[in-house]
Amino acid sequence: MPSERTSRLAAFAVVSVLLFVMLLGRLWQMQVLQGNRFRQLSEENRLRDLRMPAPRGILYDRKGRPLVTNRAAFTVSLLPMELRRPKLVLPRLAAILDMPLAEIQLRLEQARLRPFEPVRLLRDAPKRVVAMVEENRLDLPGVIIEVEPVRHYLYGSLAAHALGYLGEIDAAELASPAWEGYRMGDLIGKGGVERTYDRELRGHDGRLRVEVDARGRALGILGRDPAHPGKSLVLTIDLDIQRAAEAALGEMAGAVVVLDARSGEVLAIASHPAFDPNAFAAGISPRAWARLATDRGLPLLSRAVDSTYEPGSVFKVVTAAAALARGTATRATRVTCNGIFRLGGWVFRDLKVHGTVDFVEGVAQSCNVFFWTLGTRTGGDAMAEMARALGLGERTGIDLPSESPGLIPDSAWKQRTQGEPWYPGDDANMAIGQGWVNVTPLQVARMIAAVGNGGTLVRPHLVRRVLGADGGPSRSIPVPPAGSVAFRPDVLATLQEALAAVVERGTGRGVAIPGLKVAGKTGSAENPRGQPHAWFAAYAPAGDPRVAVAVLVEHGRRGGLVAAPIAKAVLQAAFGPGAVPQAREGVP
Amino acid sequence: MRRVLRGLDVPLLVATVLLVAFGLVALASAAVPLGGPWAYVRTRLVHLALAAGAMVAAALVDYRRLAGLSLVLYAGMLVLLVAVLLFGVTRLGAQRWIPLGPLGGFQPSELAKIVIILTLARSLSTPNLPSTLPRLLPLLGHVGLPVVLILRQPDVGSAMVLVAIMLGMLFLAGVRLRLLAGLGGLGLMAAPFLWSVLRDYQRQRLLVFLDPGIDPLGAGYALNQAKIAVGSGQVWGKGVFAGTQNLLRFIPEQHTDFIFTVIGEEMGFVGGVLLLLLFMVWVWRALRIAYTAADRLGMLIAGGIATMTVFHVFVNMGMTVGLMPITGIPLPFISYGGSSLLTMGVATGLLLGVGARRRKILL
Numbered sequence: 001m002p003s004e005r006t007s008r009l010a011a012f013a014v015v016s017v018l019l020f021v022m023l024l025g026r027l028w029q030m031q032v033l034q035g036n037r038f039r040q041l042s043e044e045n046r047l048r049d050l051r052m053p054a055p056r057g058i059l060y061d062r063k064g065r066p067l068v069t070n071r072a073a074f075t076v077s078l079l080p081m082e083l084r085r086p087k088l089v090l091p092r093l094a095a096i097l098d099m100p101l102a103e104i105q106l107r108l109e110q111a112r113l114r115p116f117e118p119v120r121l122l123r124d125a126p127k128r129v130v131a132m133v134e135e136n137r138l139d140l141p142g143v144i145i146e147v148e149p150v151r152h153y154l155y156g157s158l159a160a161h162a163l164g165y166l167g168e169i170d171a172a173e174l175a176s177p178a179w180e181g182y183r184m185g186d187l188i189g190k191g192g193v194e195r196t197y198d199r200e201l202r203g204h205d206g207r208l209r210v211e212v213d214a215r216g217r218a219l220g221i222l223g224r225d226p227a228h229p230g231k232s233l234v235l236t237i238d239l240d241i242q243r244a245a246e247a248a249l250g251e252m253a254g255a256v257v258v259l260d261a262r263s264g265e266v267l268a269i270a271s272h273p274a275f276d277p278n279a280f281a282a283g284i285s286p287r288a289w290a291r292l293a294t295d296r297g298l299p300l301l302s303r304a305v306d307s308t309y310e311p312g313s314v315f316k317v318v319t320a321a322a323a324l325a326r327g328t329a330t331r332a333t334r335v336t337c338n339g340i341f342r343l344g345g346w347v348f349r350d351l352k353v354h355g356t357v358d359f360v361e362g363v364a365q366s367c368n369v370f371f372w373t374l375g376t377r378t379g380g381d382a383m384a385e386m387a388r389a390l391g392l393g394e395r396t397g398i399d400l401p402s403e404s405p406g407l408i409p410d411s412a413w414k415q416r417t418q419g420e421p422w423y424p425g426d427d428a429n430m431a432i433g434q435g436w437v438n439v440t441p442l443q444v445a446r447m448i449a450a451v452g453n454g455g456t457l458v459r460p461h462l463v464r465r466v467l468g469a470d471g472g473p474s475r476s477i478p479v480p481p482a483g484s485v486a487f488r489p490d491v492l493a494t495l496q497e498a499l500a501a502v503v504e505r506g507t508g509r510g511v512a513i514p515g516l517k518v519a520g521k522t523g524s525a526e527n528p529r530g531q532p533h534a535w536f537a538a539y540a541p542a543g544d545p546r547v548a549v550a551v552l553v554e555h556g557r558r559g560g561l562v563a564a565p566i567a568k569a570v571l572q573a574a575f576g577p578g579a580v581p582q583a584r585e586g587v588p
Numbered sequence: 589m590r591r592v593l594r595g596l597d598v599p600l601l602v603a604t605v606l607l608v609a610f611g612l613v614a615l616a617s618a619a620v621p622l623g624g625p626w627a628y629v630r631t632r633l634v635h636l637a638l639a640a641g642a643m644v645a646a647a648l649v650d651y652r653r654l655a656g657l658s659l660v661l662y663a664g665m666l667v668l669l670v671a672v673l674l675f676g677v678t679r680l681g682a683q684r685w686i687p688l689g690p691l692g693g694f695q696p697s698e699l700a701k702i703v704i705i706l707t708l709a710r711s712l713s714t715p716n717l718p719s720t721l722p723r724l725l726p727l728l729g730h731v732g733l734p735v736v737l738i739l740r741q742p743d744v745g746s747a748m749v750l751v752a753i754m755l756g757m758l759f760l761a762g763v764r765l766r767l768l769a770g771l772g773g774l775g776l777m778a779a780p781f782l783w784s785v786l787r788d789y790q791r792q793r794l795l796v797f798l799d800p801g802i803d804p805l806g807a808g809y810a811l812n813q814a815k816i817a818v819g820s821g822q823v824w825g826k827g828v829f830a831g832t833q834n835l836l837r838f839i840p841e842q843h844t845d846f847i848f849t850v851i852g853e854e855m856g857f858v859g860g861v862l863l864l865l866l867f868m869v870w871v872w873r874a875l876r877i878a879y880t881a882a883d884r885l886g887m888l889i890a891g892g893i894a895t896m897t898v899f900h901v902f903v904n905m906g907m908t909v910g911l912m913p914i915t916g917i918p919l920p921f922i923s924y925g926g927s928s929l930l931t932m933g934v935a936t937g938l939l940l941g942v943g944a945r946r947r948k949i950l951l
Contacts, residue, residue: 017868
């Protein structure tokens with residue numbers, strides 16, 4: 001019996017020692033071998049980085065009047081680390097936020113790698129929602145309310161396409177090198193100046209590193225990295241002119257571009273129909289987005305820069321300039337218009353019989369027979385060359401995220417794309433801005449400015465100055481001209497005389513403003529989509545132009561009747577009583 | 589009295605005192621975030637006085653006379669186990685405590701461990717041991733009845749302790765190994781049934797033990813945080829009262845079942861080794877007392893106590909380091925809890941008593 005006792009006790013002792021050694025080995029493994037890793041985990045455990053969002057830079061008009069600011073708003077966020085019983089909490093939260101459960105789960109899933117950072121669920125939450133979250137605080141572990149600035153567009157849809165709007169960075173942008181350094185959930189400019197100057201505007205979010213207990217209650221501040229507000233921008237836009245342009249455009253679909261004829265500063269840029277960027281400021285709902293994106297009026301499209309149109313008769317500026325420059329026409333050229341132009345076996349019909357017109361009258365009355373004659377004499381390639389010299393058919397380089405180049409056809413282009421040679425009929429079509437010619441209103445404004453200012457092709461731009469954050473030094477943005485057209489003085493003089501005649505006694509009489517010498521050109525562009533587009537391009541004061549304007553009204557029929565009055569309203573706002581001619585003063 | 593003093597097992601007593609001291613330091617630290625270092629230590633000192641008294645009493649009373657009261661002890665235990673189900677206080681989702689005013693509550697399941705050791709030792713000390721499975725049935729019923737009552741609370745940890753005590757004592761009593769193997773087979777067959785009896789949170793704990801990665805914010809939370817605490821202690825620990833996991837309350841039940849995380853975090857590998865060495869000395873003395881015991885009864889009582897202690901230490905520390913699933917059983921002498929300390933006091937007293945009445949040959 002004692003021997004049995006001994007052996008069993010010995011076996012028991014061996015098993016006990018083995019168990020203790022197992023524990024010892026495990027402690028060695030965890031504390032000595034993997035100790036560093038666990039130490040690091042315990043450090044991360046007790047830290048939380050709280051966001052201190054940097055307010056985005058303010059956008060001012062050229063006279064220092066704010067156009068876009070920020071307002072404080074509540075954001076409902078979720079701390080993944082502190083979420084308990086998600087099956088219970090998430091549906092409850094979805095009901096309060098009126099948000100699909102799947103959407104919340106998706107956002108949580110996307111943030112899986114950063115369990116200590118709040119995941120934004122609803123920006124700019126309504127007061128009712130904030131109150132409900134606060135009331136149910138105990139039943140919503142991990143749900144927090146943050147105060148974040150939300151973008152505020154003071155004038156709603158005013159200049160919406162130029163100012164742009166905000167949205168959360170998407171997967172494609174995150175992957176692109178252009179957006180390096182940005183993170184999931186960041187609000188970025190999705191259009192307009194907001195996008196082009198995003199890096200200036202956004203500033204640096206601050207971080208507050210706090211020590212927290214297991215329930216996430218802050219115990220003390222361990223570190224502070226203050227938020228650096230974004231830099232504010234002084235835009236070239238003049239609020240008064242912008243408002244006048246939009247008011248004059250009214251409910252008509254179209255665009256108005258107003259440039260400083262010498263510097264290329266954009267004084268106003270309007271496009272209608274428009275949208276209210278405030279709707280995007282806190283993240284737009286999918287339904288509202290779908291409504292905007294599928295609207296047949298295309299409110300998201302900037303008609304001033306992203307859309308191209310047949311220029312119609314405003315292209316006659318190019319035809320006239322090319323003919324004068326080539327010597328195929330002079331100030332003294334006379335053409336008899338009996339309403340018909342014969343070319344080979346083809347007959348082109350004008351709207352009107354103008355009788356015998358000289359160069360200035362031909363431009364002033366926009367006589368098609370006159371320009372068909374000039375065009376066939378000058379040739380498509382020469383017209384195309386002049387068009388390009390005046391900046392048509394190419395991007396202007398304006399500081400906006402997107403811009404259409406438009407199209408100036410020539411014989412090589414036609415051969416390449418149509419597989420056909422350039423016919424004299426193409427000359428005739430091109431001479432009056434039809435055929436394949438396609439331009440943006442912005443290009444037309446720049447073209448007319450170049451004629452008015454003596455040949456400088458300006459580079460349109462929207463930002464005058466970048467203001468230093470926190471009152472630091474501001475800097476201007478250097479804008480070199482895009483190019484110049486070497487007009488002979490006699491060519492320029494004839495051209496300017498003719499354009500002045502358009503307003504004095506021609507098709508653009510509707511623009512005439514007492515005391516202000518305006519020169520310009522009307523246009524009614526045939527197009528396959530409906531009634532002709534109405535155009536008007538002008539600069540003033542003639543001789544020393546400070547302002548150039550281009551107006552397009554989609555399917556407005558008559559440039560002189562529909563587009564010209566809009567240009568007149570704009571010019572009155574720019575030069576009228578109380579409106580100081582905008583030279584280089586007026587910086588805030 | 590003199591006899592007990594003369595035959596006193598000094599190493600056992602020293603190990604016990606050191607363990608208790610160790611526990612007081614750990615408890616003071618664990619209590620800092622729960623209301624200051626003294627929050628639990630004060631009550632602990634009262635518990636210690638009671639436990640010390642119980643130890644002295646258990647050492648002085650002859651264990652043979654105590655075992656003679658088997659029937660009374662067993663019946664009393666059953667009454668208390670039923671009473672706790674009827675009148676007990678519910679804490680943390682389990683009905684385990686009989687309220688005792690300022691002393692907190694009393695857990696009859698703790699007392700059951702001692703009673704089972706004494707009564708089993710008495711049954712197994714007869715010369716004719718059960719040699720077949722059917723003959724083992726009365727013994728199984730003897731342990732099974734309190735086990736079922738304790739599972740009703742529910743307290744899976746304590747029920748498992750009783751089963752472990754039974755197996756250990758059957759082994760030490762010399763029951764044929766084949767019979768023990770058959771018992772093991774029976775247990776395996778019962779496993780699916782046991783799984784179905786488990787509550788959801790218990791199943792979840794087992795699943796999390798198998799794969800701690802699942803649900804790191806839910807059931808896996810305690811385990812993950814416990815491992816982080818222990819591992820981050822590294823070799824020398826973060827210093828007493830300086831464990832961030834402890835102070836910032838990342839560990840649930842840091843003063844009771846998870847108190848080893850405080851030791852691991854604040855005293856490091858060195859502290860853990862010291863603690864394990866003290867337990868090894870304690871168990872070594874218990875086994876030595878079993879070896880030198882004057883009779884089978886004394887040997888089995890000491891062996892049962894050794895089994896109970898080894899099981900407690902291994903399961904409790906094992907769960908904080910991910911070797912065992914999470915089961916709520918305390919770390920002897922260290923975890924806060926009056927009933928557990930009282931049990932260990934009685935156990936130590938019984939060991940001292942058995943040791944003092946050892947075989948004459950060795951005297």
